[in-house]
Amino acid sequence: MSDDTNTTTVDQLTLQDPVKRYPSITPPAEALPGTGLDAEMTPKADLGEKSYRGTGRLEGRKALITGGDSGIGAATAIAYAREGADVVITYLPEEEKDAKKVAAIIEAEGRTVGTVPGDLRDKAFAKTLVDEAVKTLGGLDILVNNGGKQVATESFDDIDDEQLEATYDINILAMFRLVRAALPHLEPGATIINTTSIQAYSPSATLIDYASTKAAINNFTKGLAEQLAPKGIRVNAVAPGPIWTPLQPSGGQLPDDLPEFGKSTALGRAGQPTELAPAYVFLASPESSYVIGETLNVNGGMPTP
Ligand code: NAD
Ligand code: MG
Secondary structure (H helix, E strand, O other): OOOOOOOOOOOOOOOOOOOOOOOOOOOOOOOOOOOOOHHHOOOOOOOOOOOOOOOOOOOOOEEEEEOOOOHHHHHHHHHHHHOOOEEEEEEOHHHHHHHHHHHHHHHHOOOOEEEEEOOOOOOOHHHHHHHHHHHHHOOOOEEEEOOOOOOOOOOHHHOOHHHHHHHHHHHHHHHHHHHHHHHHHOOOOOEEEEEOOHHHOOOOOOOHHHHHHHHHHHHHHHHHHHHHHHHOOEEEEEEEOOEOOOOHHHHHOOHHHHHHOOOOOOOOOOEOHHHOHHHHHHHHOHHHOOOOOOEEEEOOOOOOO
């Protein structure tokens, strides 16, 4: 069972020591089954359920978030709702339990929420998903491309074609398809935010396939940003460092590396998903009107180019 040692009730606007905002965790060296459920994490991750405080920064906005059931996407969905947005989340069907929890939190804010299970590898899903989101929300003005796959391998030879193709399909090809499906609905003022990674610049030896998709996402973000800026649509990326989400203990790290997860950052601890949410809020909000093609690093102090 999970514990509550990571859950803070102190909101993100209260002055606090970033070193001590969360404890330095030492997760067990054992893997979660499948793609991992937030509900099964030990220690528990903080999605901001009890702490994220909105200040009206996304009033009336309509957001679609992939991988919005858990981790960074769930923390972003909760923050968006508390900032006044209506939200549709999509996720793998087997992660329905997590999605329902996030949906209940959004509903409790009095916002509209849609839950759309599906597989980002399915070429037809992008259009079905966007159509469903537009129907639920009455339009679309924020697309967060966040769903992703990360599988650590001891050796290069362990990256088989199935893993290689699934990782590229989910992490980068799905972004092309989702943007293509979303564009006809996006008006000036709309924003697209892609989740990349510190791995885009500092690839781990155990994550060669994953890290190379993240480098592609950085490049994709900049090129797309240039193309869409004249239309009034801003594209940016967020590059997380080591964040405690189901992706990591479900094969994203080799089990023996889990107890050390996040300890090599300057803050000496892993980040919690809710610590990412303000970056996604900022890039979605009109206050970032002159920020285009940027990669906002949220990584506990790991040097980036
Ligand atoms: P997570 O497991 O909570 O979220 C990933 C989500 O992607 C899953 O919840 C799942 O719903 C979705 N997903 C996976 N495969 C899918 C598929 N085939 N079809 C549809 N949806 C699918 O983990 P997270 O860490 O919050 O991941 C979110 C993003 O953050 C990912 O792009 C990941 O690469 C990125 N990221 C994470 C970290 C980290 O340390 N956790 C660091 C850098 C980047
Ligand atoms: Mg999940």
